[in-house]
Amino acid sequence: xxxxxxxxxxxxxxxxxxxLKALSKNKDIQNNFVLAGDKTLYLDLIDKNNIDLNLIxxxxxxxxxxxxxxxxxxxxxxxxxxxxxxxxxxxxxxxGALGCLKKEFKGLITGPIxxxxxxxxxxxxxxxxxxxxxISNAKKVxxxxxxxxxKIALLTTHIPLSEVPSKISKKNLEETVSIIxxxxxxxxxxxxxxxxxxxxxxxxxxxxxxxxxxxxxxxxFVNSSKENVHGPISADTAFIEKNIKKYDVFLAMYHDQGLPxxxxxxxxxxxxxxxxxxxxxxxxxxGTAYEIAGKNKADFSxxxxxxxxxxxxx
Numbered sequence: 001x002x003x004x005x006x007x008x009x010x011x012x013x014x015x016x017x018x019x020l021k022a023l024s025k026n027k028d029i030q031n032n033f034v035l036a037g038d039k040t041l042y043l044d045l046i047d048k049n050n051i052d053l054n055l056i057x058x059x060x061x062x063x064x065x066x067x068x069x070x071x072x073x074x075x076x077x078x079x080x081x082x083x084x085x086x087x088x089x090x091x092x093x094x095x096g097a098l099g100c101l102k103k104e105f106k107g108l109i110t111g112p113i114x115x116x117x118x119x120x121x122x123x124x125x126x127x128x129x130x131x132x133x134x135i136s137n138a139k140k141v142x143x144x145x146x147x148x149x150x151k152i153a154l155l156t157t158h159i160p161l162s163e164v165p166s167k168i169s170k171k172n173l174e175e176t177v178s179i180i181x182x183x184x185x186x187x188x189x190x191x192x193x194x195x196x197x198x199x200x201x202x203x204x205x206x207x208x209x210x211x212x213x214x215x216x217x218x219x220x221f222v223n224s225s226k227e228n229v230h231g232p233i234s235a236d237t238a239f240i241e242k243n244i245k246k247y248d249v250f251l252a253m254y255h256d257q258g259l260p261x262x263x264x265x266x267x268x269x270x271x272x273x274x275x276x277x278x279x280x281x282x283x284x285x286x287g288t289a290y291e292i293a294g295k296n297k298a299d300f301s302x303x304x305x306x307x308x309x310x311x312x313x314x
């Protein structure tokens with residue numbers, strides 16, 4: 001099947017609303033998706049927010065969005081997280097991921113979730129990326145943030161800053177760069193993707209005067225790599241216009257070295273893509289926003305971009 005499966009995330013947050021609105025806006029590509037969730041919840045949101053959207057059975061030939069029903073454990077109170085519905089979130093996500101592994105779906109689009117809520121329910125959950133890597137038996141995955149202007153991958157993700165230096169190794173760099181290069185060749189059809197490494201330390205170490213990682217690990221890796229790798233360059237000047245045009249993707253050493261930059265350039269239009277899975281996974285770049293759930297105020301730009309990007313990769 002060439003359709004993408006949509007897992008909208010926490011039913012108490014803005015995930016369902018932004019998904020329905022984005023699908024309504026993109027009528028010309030609606031037939032490329034299967035939406036999952038509680039039908040009563042969605043029909044209520046469609047009615048209250050005057051969303052022009054027709055949910056149809058997966059086998060139907062009518063015009064609309066193919067729908068897979070998953071019943072809620074508890075009736076949703078929008079804006080109020082509910083532990084009872086944690087399994088509902090995981091069940092939909094698992095169904096979509098397993099469907100992708102069985103080639104029933106081309107890929108997975110995910111909405112915002114509350115990791116704390118899921119963990120409190122008794123299900124150990126570090127995040128979408130880690131969950132999907134585990135269920136897919138992927139040896140290693142890479143987090144990529146992208147918008148129309150910039151792409152930034154991360155060498156490390158959700159770990160304390162104090163642990164980052166110990167994760168900067170030749171092995172980790174080789175595996176990460178190999179995944180990035182392969183994905184850019186296969187998914188984005190870039191024949192020889194140029195990857196620019198950011199330095200870990202201020203001014204990329206100043207020749208070894210500020211830290212040793214650049215001189216002892218990063219530069220030797222760049223010099224010996226078979227991939228089209230450059231750097232390390234200082235993060236404070238990495239994202240000038242000339243460099244953004246020159247490189248296909250930047251590799252940040254840690255989470256907050258990359259995310260603030262790309263989100264400042266396009267928060268709401270930035271996507272989170274997981275590289276290294278046996279299928280495509282695209283996610284919005286924001287959270288559940290409980291405070292505006294059910295108020296018809298949610299900006300659906302990121303989900304809109306996720307739908308369009310996924311179809312461009314079919």
